[in-house]
Amino acid sequence: MYRLIIKHIVRGVILEARSQTLTRKVRDAIVASDTSRIKAAQKPNRVFAPDQTTGDLINKIEALYKVDVKVLEPKQAGSDSSKFPTLEFNVEDTTVKIVHAKGIVAGAEGESKQETTIQQQIKDFGHSITLEIVDTQGKRHTFKDIDGFIKVTGNKKADFAFTTNQQPTVFLQHKSPIHQQMSGITKFNQEVYPEIDTFIKKVAEAVRSSPTGRLDKPMSQEITDPKLKVAAVYGIQDGTADGVQIYCIGDLGLEGEGATKQLTANKIYVYPELPEGLDTPILGATYRKDRNQYGIQNVRFGIYPTSYIKASE
Numbered sequence: 001m002y003r004l005i006i007k008h009i010v011r012g013v014i015l016e017a018r019s020q021t022l023t024r025k026v027r028d029a030i031v032a033s034d035t036s037r038i039k040a041a042q043k044p045n046r047v048f049a050p051d052q053t054t055g056d057l058i059n060k061i062e063a064l065y066k067v068d069v070k071v072l073e074p075k076q077a078g079s080d081s082s083k084f085p086t087l088e089f090n091v092e093d094t095t096v097k098i099v100h101a102k103g104i105v106a107g108a109e110g111e112s113k114q115e116t117t118i119q120q121q122i123k124d125f126g127h128s129i130t131l132e133i134v135d136t137q138g139k140r141h142t143f144k145d146i147d148g149f150i151k152v153t154g155n156k157k158a159d160f161a162f163t164t165n166q167q168p169t170v171f172l173q174h175k176s177p178i179h180q181q182m183s184g185i186t187k188f189n190q191e192v193y194p195e196i197d198t199f200i201k202k203v204a205e206a207v208r209s210s211p212t213g214r215l216d217k218p219m220s221q222e223i224t225d226p227k228l229k230v231a232a233v234y235g236i237q238d239g240t241a242d243g244v245q246i247y248c249i250g251d252l253g254l255e256g257e258g259a260t261k262q263l264t265a266n267k268i269y270v271y272p273e274l275p276e277g278l279d280t281p282i283l284g285a286t287y288r289k290d291r292n293q294y295g296i297q298n299v300r301f302g303i304y305p306t307s308y309i310k311a312s313e
Contacts, residue, residue, distance in 0.1 A: 020044060026065075026096050033060050045080060046099040054085050054100050055180050055308030059218060061098070065091055066216075068289045071180075072097075111151070111174065114252045115160065118149040121254045121261070131162055131170065132262045133246060135270040142260075143170050157235035158244045160252075172246040173234075177266060179249070181302040182281055183232040186293070193228045195221070196283065200294050200301065203285045207296055214287060215299050220309045221283040226274060229281045232303040234271045245271045249279070278307035 024044040031038050031047060038049045038057075049057060058069045072079040072086040079086045081099045088097050122129055131143040148163035152171070161168035190197040199221045207215050223229050235243035250266025269275050281303050288300040 022091060022094055023096050023098070026091055027098060029064055030057065030060060030098065033064065041099075041101050043099070045097055046101050048101045052100075053177065053179075053307055054087070055304075057087060057098075057100050059308075061087060061089060062287065063217065065089065066212075067091065068287060111159070114174075115149060115151050118252060118254050122146065122148060125259070125261075128164070130260045132256070132260055133268055133270055134262065135268055135273050136276070137273065139270070141270050146170070152241045154241075156241035158241040161241065168241065170246065171241055171244040172248060173244045174252060174265075175247070175249045177250055179305070180308050181304055183235075183303045185283070185301050185303060188228065188231070193225060195224060195228070199283045199285070200296075203299060203301070204294070204296050207299065214297070215285060216287075218287075218309055219285045220304075220306075223281055223283055223303070228303075229274050230272045232281045233269065233275060237271065247271075247275070275305070278305060280306045282306050282309055284309035 027040060027044055027047060031040050034052075037052055038047050041048045047057070054071065058071070061067065061069050067089045070088045072088055074084060075082050076086075078088065078097075080097050081101075084099050084101050086097050086099050088095060090096070128145045128147040131146045133141045133143075135141065143162065145164045146162045146169075148166055150161055150163060150168065152158045152161055152168070157173060158168075158171035159174040160172045162170040162172070185196055188196055190200075199219075202221065203215065203219055206219060207213070210216050223232075233247050234245070237243045237245075246263070247269040248263075248265040248267070253264040254261045255264055256262050267275075267279065269279075275281065282305070283301075284304040285299050285301050286309075287298055289298055291298060291300040293299055293301050
């Protein structure tokens with residue numbers, strides 16, 4: 001019995017050492033794929049890439065190892081970081097986890113802090129404020145009689161809402177700079193938006209013609225209909241949390257003295273302003289083991305920011 005216990009312990013040590021060595025090897029390969037923007041962090045399971053999105057890293061990993069990558073948010077079960085996302089995937093029949101270190105407030109903890117801070121700022125003022133928002137074009141938008149800021153729960157487009165008379169009136173979607181999908185596409189009628197149907201057929205053909213029988217790399221297609229772009233970013237404009245008037249990227253804050261406060265973030269888009277550049281909505285399809293959309297195995301469709309889907313094409 002003693003020998004069996006020792007054998008089990010030794011085997012565990014060997015497997016742990018092998019896993020650590022493989023993790024370092026994978027980490028170094030990811031760094032080597034883009035040494036100008038990705039650096040090896042002190043820990044062997046961590047890369048430092050402050051100007052890369054997590055989507056960029058996922059695309060690099062998928063290109064290097066042809067695997068499905070799972071994103072574990074900070075403090076989620078199995079996560080290796082309390083601040084940054086962990087990317088989990090299999091290499092050589094071994095689970096590898098790589099942490100994407102980036103100097104931002106991330107995950108539910110960061111959002112909770114921002115919610116509390118903004119709510120307290122409004123409360124401390126003593127009565128309602130005028131909310132001012134400057135969009136990316138420099139246009140100012142004002143919302144009067146704002147008396148609170150709350151988290152929206154459930155599967156809704158909005159993440160937060162500013163309130164008037166303690167009722168939600170101005171809805172906001174908040175995205176981290178490392179965000180991925182803007183919207184799914186199953187909610188959109190293919191007859192109304194035929195370019196979705198065209199894209200689905202292209203992806204289906206790519207899977208059929210692939211020697212591996214799967215989607216070998218992410219595919220994308222530019223969206224030509226501005227109405228589809230607006231719907232993907234802002235959702236339904238019916239005065240509920242299924243739609244938003246404000247689309248923010250980066251940490252949220254309030255600035256200003258007196259009754260007028262300005263909302264701050266890295267970027268702020270206001271309905272019906274269309275995100276541009278790397279934020280432009282684009283149709284995308286990626287390989288996912290757990291998805292089977294439109295009769296195509298292991299494919300996930302969605303509308304993504306260009307920065308996420310184009311990196312690996």
